[in-house]
Amino acid sequence: MxxxxxxxxxxxxxxxxxxLITAESMPHHLPGSAQALPLLPQLQDVMVQLFSHHSSAEPILVPAVVEPLLVLVLAGTARVEERSLGGAWQAVKVQTGDFFLTNTSKPYEMRWQTIGCDTFEVMHLYLGLPLIDRAARDLLGEHTAPVTFLDISGAQDERVNFMLNQLRFELIEERKPSLLFVHSLAQALTVHLIRRYLDPQSTTRRSxxxxxxxxxxxxxxxxxxxxxxxxxxxxxxxxxxxxxxxxxxxxxxxxxxxxxxxxxxxxxxxxxxxxxxxxxxxxxxxxxxxxxxxxxxxxxxxxxxxxxxxxxxx
CATH class of the missing domain: 1.10.10.60 (Homeodomain-like)
Structure with missing residues (x-):
């Protein structure tokens, strides 16, 4: 003892x-098969996971994760429904190239139905808090408070799409992924998110x-x-x-x-x-x-x- x-x-x-859970344990809470990625111990502030999902008629309780989560639809079409615990369902139809941004500290529920396909494939990207803090201080000033992002469901953003796909290609297709390139992409993506998807109420809430x-x-x-x-x-x-x-x-x-x-x-x-x-x-x-x-x-x-x-x- x-x-x-x-x-x-x-x-x-x-x-x-x-x-609240860590990004590493998210695959244990989601249905579907997760694709193993090359293990890069030196890679910090960036975690990528790939999933292939069948339809899920029963609601899935998605735990809150400390880090903000980006999800990019890589293939397929689906009707995705989300709701806060005890809230009303909000539905959105998603297809290849759509993305989600989640920055909640509370668990929520999801369910989805594939459309015209058996499965749809998604990529999860978790950005470390130190990386976000550095980008926020660079953009907003040295003494800025920690920032939070808006929650986005099923949106299109060419820059998000491009950088996430570049990260995926580098980590999966290259025989020797470049840590410098991966970190550069993650930094550029974080700057873009702060510029475009910063929650305007975050400063007020954290006053x-x-x-x-x-x-x-x-x-x-x-x-x-x-x-x-x-x-x-x-x-x-x-x-x-x-x-x-x-x-x-x-x-x-x-x-x-x-x-x-x-x-x-x-x-x-x-x-x-x-x-x-x-x-x-x-x-x-x-x-x-x-x-x-x-x-x-x-x-x-x-x-x-x-x-x-x-x-x-x-």
Whole structure:
């Protein structure tokens, strides 16, 4: 059993926090077959997934993901319906080249019916929050608050279409994908999204959020102490706020409680170590603050969707 010193990181999780998942685990929540892509451990801030879907008459509960999600229809036509939990269904007919942009912190429901075909194929692209933050500071100023995007369903955008297809071609068709090219495409796409699909209310909603420079200072402090227990008081001191106000303002800025964000940073570091080094799983767990291998495996599987050993082998 994990020593009590590690337990506080789970105490202030809310039900909405628990519904947030990582991009890696999305295939476990969707029907249809996912196409395996080349594993590029050095690729950061960009994750691509390809799916082939049959019709789904029964609603699918789609979990919220921390990162904004872009979905491009690669082939086929379908009638797609979406709704927030307890809300009314909204339908849109989509075909090759249409895209979706989702930036919600809450799960939602979907169902779809293929039209004139057995399956339709889609591409998922997740853009990392650090990439979005860098692009936002470049476009909007160094002290801009974290941004959010509008939710878009079944729209056409030639630039989005072109850049997503270029990313797909580079990652799948090239024998040796260029990380520089992939990152350049992702950066250009992020800039385009901020210019065209920025939620105009995001600044208003985050007016009481933690300022960008304080947020970066806190995240730096978290990264410096991933092996230590979560200390809310220390982070609040870094931000020069009371614990109560710090927790509220941090969540307004990131969508996550400080403890949950800390866990995500731990898991990000663990994923890097599992893929980039040959260190034992026990050592990796210790590096990110888990003295109990079973506890590390439990948290990793909950956050990533696979056990550490399965993630390394995949």
């Amino acid at each position: 994990e020593p009590p010193v590690h337990q506080p990181e789970f105490e202030d999780l809310t039900p909405s926090d628990a519904r 009481n959020a933690l300022q960008a420079y304080k947020l970066r200072r806190v995240i730096d402090a978290m990264n410096e102490h991933l092996a230590d227990e979560f200390r809310l008081a220390h982070l609040a001191h870094v931000a020069d706020l009371s614990e109560y106000h710090f927790s509220r303002m941090f969540k307004r800025a990131t969508g996550l409680a400080p403890s949950q964000y800390f866990i995500r940073l731990r898991m990000s570091r663990a994923r890097h170590l599992l893929l980039e080094t040959e260190r034992s799983i026990i050592d990796v767990g210790l590096e990110v603050g888990y003295s109990s291998p079973s506890h590390f495996s439990q948290v990793f599987r909950r956050e990533v969707g696979l056990t550490p050993s399965a993630y390394r082998q995949a």
